[in-house]
Amino acid sequence: MSSLHQTAPVGGPLVNKTTAIAAALVALMTAILLYRFVFGLGSVTNLSDGYPWGIWIVIDVVIGSAFACGGFSVAMLVYIFNRGEYHPLVRPALLASLLGYTLAGAGVIFDLGRWWNVWNMFWPWSVNPNSVMFEVAVCITAYIVVMWIEFSPVFLEKLGLRDLKRKLNRVLFFIIALGILLPMMHQSSLGTLWVVLGEQVHPLWQTPLVPALFLFTAIIMGYAVVLFESCLASSAYRREIEMSLLAPLAKVMLGVVLVYIGLRFADLVWRGVLPLALQFNRESLLFWLEMVCFIAPFGLIGSALQRQNPARLFVAGILLMLGGSLLRFNGFLMGYHTGDGFTYFPSLAEILVTSGMFATEVLVYILVTRRFPVLPRAESQS
């Protein structure tokens, strides 16, 4: 039997400098969104027909949901590869995922030009099963529901609904299985989204293998986010860092990165476009910047001794989050060329909304972890 893993609310004040700044950013975002819904997308964004998708889609939804893969990555490790020792990481990772995905779902609505028709996405007489976006939308919606159910024991505990919790526990294994399948499906399909864009996406990113690249990087980003968040939460809440868990987790993560790098280069060689990476231009520079983010962590946390250093784990986590983000950013924006005469740089309003989205996540994460049993119970505290 594995030992019982205790979680407890962190406690402490809900109003402090961090939550105040986050709340201000959320308020700003709300105001901009209100304006956007009254006056249209063009009134606040720099979107054009050459760049119909800006940072609201690429960062808030595509990258944001990949950052939210911590829950799925850790659950896969714990429940599929039976590594129960990582169980204390499940709840905090799941909370971040739940928030990330719920916000990504909301972010889609902010960007939809005809949002009042969104029900067609689920209307049997409207859906188009050939569309990659249809699969993404249905899977993400289902996953958000599944995650709320997965996370509900936290609230049920707090509310004292033990009967309901026991009933839920009986079917939890199925919910967990669904919670692993669904992100595998839509995280890969988020990459398949750009296959139909064809020649408009630079060959360094346009490949039929893109679903596999997205799936691997989503898992990597999931672990990287857990490293990042654990270090950040420990430092912010002045708790001991769970090094006994994070160091071996980092090793698992590096294994996945190794497979990914192999796959990425094998694909470039197989399609005969590796020479494009050796030219000196914008695309090749962006490509190598992206790849360096995946390769550098081996220098940072390659040895067991290095992995005992929380600062190194933290930086490696950030680098891998950045690498996965660049893959997405490059394919959808920097390596996308629809014809001459179009440029895109996000407007201040777009940047503020994206900041507001991340601020919402930080705010809710703090509020929930301070009041609900999410983080592992601190053993010793100064």
Add this chain to the structure above:
Amino acid sequence: MATRREFLKGAVRGTLATTAVLTGASAITPVEARETHARPAEALGLLYDATLCIGCKACMAACKVANDNPPEFNTSEHLWDTPLDTTGHTFNIIKAYRNGTMATKDVAENGFAFMKFSCLHCADPSCVSACPVSAMTKDPVTGVVGYNPDKCIGCRYCVAACPFGIPKYQYDDPFGRIGKCELCRHRHSKGHYSACAEVCPTGATLFGRTADLLAEAKRRLALKPGEVTQYPRGRLKSVAEQQGQADKRWRAEPDQTYEGKVGTYVQRVYGEHEYGGTQVLKLSAVPFERVGMPNLPPHSSAATSETIQHSLYGGLLMPLAVLGALTVIAKRNVKTDDDSPQQGGES
């Protein structure tokens, strides 16, 4: 505490089971590549012959009227409709190619030329494949790519997907729609065909069955430059019509054919093979890539995208198989970390 041996056994079994199920599922899933679609037999379209175009933009004005679109201004005095590109309110535009002294028409160096930009009505449209809610559809008979604003959610995946940059969104409007040429399908029931072809004074834009238009394009390519030939205007009559069989769909019109000199064509019908072919075809004297038409392979990206999707999700076989494996493995592993003591090892 789980021992290392137990963990390894669990991990290996988990991996093996998942791999086995994945392999099994891919074996029973019909991984048939989705072929690039061809044009429907009775596909309708346009033939734009740049050597006949005089750049009068009558087609642009007629398009605005037929589709009830407002003028767009890009000059200081707001006197005329002056769009710079197709937009959510401009479905058709004639652009000028200019090089050096611009002395001669239809010459690449030191010359000028015109090119029409509007929806090409692809045989295998990326926009139709991309649209999650079937707001963008291809008519099975006429092949016209039509748009339904009552279904459209405004995600603009069609805008991103189209290799010609045709579907455009109306960003200036909180209730903005996608705007694109629908070949004036709303006028067909009244016997009218595409307004741009109806008004074209030189027959540079010709309406008809794509099969007939392709034959006409090839006839022109086979002629000697400078030779005199017959150029039809408005609607190109089918072979059957030319033999006296009336086509009741369209209003009767006087024959507007005229005699003209053959241009120095590039030996290529643009749209014959691109992405499986398009229903709007183009002829030009200046190489197509120089007048803004992309070089596309005969294999459509819609076919690639749908092949990937259906290999992974066809009949939901693969997801269900993986779900089954995950459920079995998770059921075994979840038991051990149930944190309510009264549950015990059972349930």
